[in-house]
Amino acid sequence: MAGGKFSFTGSGDVRVCSGGRTLAAAGDVIVIGDRTFRLADVDRVAYHAAARPHQASYALGLARGRVRSRFVFDAFRGGSELEDARETWRRLVELVETAACPRIARAAVDAIAAGATARFGGGGHAPIDADADGLRRRRWCAPKVPWSRVLGVDLRAGEVRVWTGGPEPELVTAMAGWNAVVLPRVVGMMVACEKESPGSR
Structure with missing residues (x-):
């Protein structure tokens, strides 16, 4: 001790x-x-x-x-x-x-599946919104990244980073924002659901 x-x-x-x-x-x-x-x-x-x-x-x-x-x-x-x-x-x-995090992530995925939008992050960066179609930075006219393009999410140097295959992350928000640290779990579940959906086959 x-x-x-x-x-x-x-x-x-x-x-x-x-x-x-x-x-x-x-x-x-x-x-x-x-x-x-x-x-x-x-x-x-x-x-x-x-x-x-x-x-x-x-x-x-x-x-x-x-x-x-x-x-x-x-x-x-x-x-x-x-x-x-x-x-x-x-x-x-x-x-x-x-x-806490697994339950919060599951609740977010259930809400997204029901048609709601879940928000992650903020705290110095724009939050990231997630809905049934994908992810987008919460800014006016920000483009949406469909779930099919998302390859993964990591946490590094105080940031949550969403990757789609480019040399730089597609979306970034601060770990200090509410539920930002839950986003990797949510993305993992949503991407898995996307791959299992009939339209992806």
Whole structure:
């Protein structure tokens, strides 16, 4: 177990203190300040990290309806602080990716199949909208990228990138935006559905 600013246990519990606020995670519950989030109930998530040789910054956001909160913590070289922060971050992301992201992605795919539009990202970049026909940057007259052209999605340097085969990503949004980190799962399911549809054969 680490001590001081970061603490975590072998059972997966995590506690971080930063800027006069505390984040505590136990089981499928994360408490940020005075707000409690059951990961089985949240409908939006966001996380991103920025690391330099002697400093790292991490942010986690959770939302349920109108209730939302973001928590940011930094680490600097000195003792084991950077290592403790990295381990804390790994555990938090693993928890969110396991307990929340698959369900949120499935809900988005179901909504798209029912004719709705799901939105991903923002936070410095235009969000990406997804509907039954494909993906498009949420900007006036932005072209749509059909699901048949999408080859994959990755997360890199704080961005979510959609690839169609060119040397540059076709669409980009920020990981800091709500549900941006869920987009790779959604794209995977939608592309698989597209390949299985009668019209693609």
